[in-house]
Every structure is written in structure tokens, then in C-alpha cells.
Amino acid sequence: MKQIFKVQNVKCGGCANTLITKLKDRFGEIDVNLEVMPREISLDIDDAKIPSLKEALKSLGYPPADESFGFVEDTSMKAKSFVSCAVGKFEVAKGK
Numbered sequence: 001m002k003q004i005f006k007v008q009n010v011k012c013g014g015c016a017n018t019l020i021t022k023l024k025d026r027f028g029e030i031d032v033n034l035e036v037m038p039r040e041i042s043l044d045i046d047d048a049k050i051p052s053l054k055e056a057l058k059s060l061g062y063p064p065a066d067e068s069f070g071f072v073e074d075t076s077m078k079a080k081s082f083v084s085c086a087v088g089k090f091e092v093a094k095g096k
Contacts, residue, residue, distance in 0.1 A: 002044050006065035007057055009081035010039035014089030015062065021091065022060055022084075027053055038065040060084045 010016065016032035019041060023030050027049065033040040045053060054064050061080025063069070069077065 001046075002042060003050075004040050004042045005053070005057075006038045006040055007062045008038060008065050009062050009078055010034070011081075012085065012089075014085040014087075014092065015039075015081065016088070017092050018060060018084040018088035019057075019062060021088070023053070023056055026056065 007019075010019070010032065013034070016034060016039075019032055020030050023043075027043055027045060030041050030043045033042070043053075054067075057063055058077060059080075061077045061082070061084050063077055068074075
């Protein structure tokens with residue numbers, strides 16, 4: 001079933017590219033909406049896989065918007081998102 005998740009720290013097409021490419025093998029096709037705040041991803045996902053998706057999002061630095069974290073964890077995820085964004089921009093520039 002198609003579901004929509006609001007995510008934190010997604011700022012640009014580089015971030016979107018990272019989400020699309022890094023999550024595709026585990027979760028299939030993902031659409032990223034950069035027109036709304038907080039940003040949204042949508043995908044066909046079974047409810048049983050949602051906890052795994054949320055962990056994958058956090059590991060990339062793009063946690064679900066409905067979760068809150070302490071200062072250290074929040075800062076760590078923002079740093080991860082900057083790296084993920086840079087990787088996404090680099091891959092777009094290379095044509096991947």
C-alpha cells in the first residue's frame with residue numbers, strides 16, 4: 001500500500017537522490033516531494049517494514065519528522081544528512 005512519510009533534514013535534489021538510490025534495493029521505488037515542508041517521501045510498503053524504513057532513514061540522517069531526539073543524536077543525524085546530500089549531488093553530477 002502506498003504510504004507517505006514526513007522526513008527531516010531533506011533540503012535539495014541531492015538529498016532526494018540519496019534517498020531514492022540508497023533505499024531502492026530494500027524498499028523499491030521512492031518519490032520525494034521537495035515542494036512541502038517537512039519534506040515527504042512516498043512508497044509502496046507493508047506495515048511490517050515501516051520500522052526498518054525508519055531505521056534506514058535515521059542511518060542516512062533523514063529521520064521521520066514525527067520523532068524527536070536529544071541534542072547529540074539530532075546533531076549527529078544533521079551531520080549525516082549533509083554527507084548524504086553531498087554524495088547525492090556527486091552522483092547526480094556523475095550521471096548515476
